Amino acid sequence: MRFRHFLTCLSLLSMSACTTGCKEYDNSEGFARAQLPAYTETGANTLGCVLGAQKWTVLGSQQLKGPLGSSWQPNMLQVYRASAVPPLLTVRGAMTGVRNSIEFYDREISFTFLLSDTLGGLRLLGADTVRMPPGQRAESMEAIDLIPYRGYRSTARRPVRLLIRKLDRQERIVSGTFSGVLYSATDSLAVTDGRFDVRY
Template sequence: MKPSLLPTSLLAALLLSACAKDDDPQAQLPLETRTGANTIGCLVNGQLWTPKGYNGTLNYTVSYDRTYRKGTLNVGTYRYIGKGADDYQMVGFYADSIPSTGTYSLAIPDHHEGIFLDRTGTCQFPGNDPYFRKGQLTITRLDMQAGIVSGTFWFTLYKPGCDSIRVTNGRFDKKL
């Protein structure tokens, strides 16, 4: 009787799929949670982006003020990508008129904007800058009693002379 090749083939397929997940940036993102898990992650131009490093301040902050501009949310995070003090990137966004869960634009200058800074490059997108932007923020939980804000986000930034910045598959979950 010939031994079956199915178990060997099945084992090889499982090993290959496990390796593929390690190479898939989207599979490495933090889960979309709404529990105050203190997580954030996104893809920046298709590459995994999560906070990394410490410069004396928290590398991930979220604030929400329900009384300012009908509810103002600020999310900021940074990661070190080199050894120097200025070798870092920052991803963030802010939006006002966020009174509850829902979907909001991230393309209204001075009110709803995505931000990307790369201190190692020449192109910065700090907000309040006259360049093209589009994007969306979805608040999935805004619970002031529990002190939790969670959601998803994406945005694209472009200005002449710079590569476009595409922030996709963003998710955050933070205890305020």
């Protein structure tokens, strides 16, 4: 009796997953109207820039597939604080454009920087700009284009300039601006008008 009840619940669960996850998802109109978030210093949890020719901000949803079907999960701004001294902060987000459940644009950006206000707040995000102990990440920025898969990264010779304009340790808010160029093995990607305002 219990096993039959379990099978009934399992079949209903898979049916509900399909009815909610199998609908066509389309955010192409919102993608076409995407704007950069205003620059703020309030811990608004925003991130945006112009990436190549595209205004980029955390937007859209990504399709997650599992044993009970697939579903569209909204892209979220992610902030990670490493317990180094001084601490490292990583800010990451994705922008996905989807038309009739087919992704036509999917780029993720992330940057990692020291959470300190020395040097007037200026950070040079390049692979070798900060000497770190083995196993610890350096200050850097990268973008991943998932259609087609291609990675871009800041370099030590031409680092991305990130300026921390506010660091409030009591309220745990950090805000700033960034710009520069990211490089792949064969190509480059300009980053302009970058701004972020996050709580950590």
